[in-house]
Amino acid sequence: MTTSVLVAGIGNVFLGDDGFGVEVVRELKKTALPDWVRVADYGVRGMHLAYDLATADPELTVLVDATERGDEAGTVYVIELDTSARSPRPCLDAHGMQPDVVLDLLALLGGVPGRVLLVGCEPAVVDHRMGLSPVVERAVGTAVAAVTDIVANHGR
Template identity: 35%
Template sequence: MTQRVLILGIGNVLWADEGFGVRAVEELARRWKFPDHVKLLDGGTQGLYLLPFLEEADVLLVFDAVDYGLEPGTIKVVEDDEVPRFMGAKKMSLHQTGFQDVIATAQLMDQCPEKLCLIGVQPVELEDYGGGLRPLVAERIAPAIEIALTYLARHGVQPEPGQSAADLLADPAILRDAYEAGRPSEDEACRTGDARFFPAGA
């Protein structure tokens, strides 16, 4: 029986390195075409709304920015029972609380994927509203993807060069290149955040 695989990027792209997980799955989809039993999803900060996707999966691979207490830019991989523990060890934001709840709920309902893998990177900067990934963290996307491909191969997933369907990824307007290219210069940027996300007249 073919295992159903969910590759999930979580985090908030509006807060600098918080967006690592989303950007990693975005790049994976841009470079590789996966078979039909593999689903790529930008989970953002959706919390329990992700539960139906977990219920459908046998294998779950998650990309995220995680505060491991390590040097910035460090990649750390944890699997299976360790994943909930690391997601809840030192929360950087509400999305991690939400995702820990998703896993706990799926386990309670006996519908959690049998195999779990978290590929996390230690962030450099989080307190920059409207900012993109810092170069050190952006450089970790490629090695994180290589780790993911190796893990997926262990579970019989062999993608081909190409592109995956983007229907469960971010709107094109907020994909990394468009988003970061649209950021104002240092002279023009609002010091209390990114003016692109303020309501008109604020």
């Protein structure tokens, strides 16, 4: 079965746990994945990610990011994002990496997303420093396993 999956690590490595997605894709690049899976570090380049989504048109996009939901720090979760009925907003932050901003940029470019999942982690510390907190560092392996499972199930 030939499919296309984009795994996008997003976040700012200069803001502590916000670099979670970047660290997860760094680990995923060491993992054997099917050739129809592309793993990329987008950092804070929202316009770049939206452009790649518009041109590559993946069936499945997995965004990996630190996302505050009010859970205990280090909690990893998988959420399917609602991508229906997007209206492009003319005033957008091209560096914004929140999923809604990226999807709005994609709509502005005329793209239509396939299925989009967010593998998120509750951050402990988001401040001006490099490196993940110990609790979020421990969650990297859990997120790598979650992405690997998503890819394995998508290919079936």
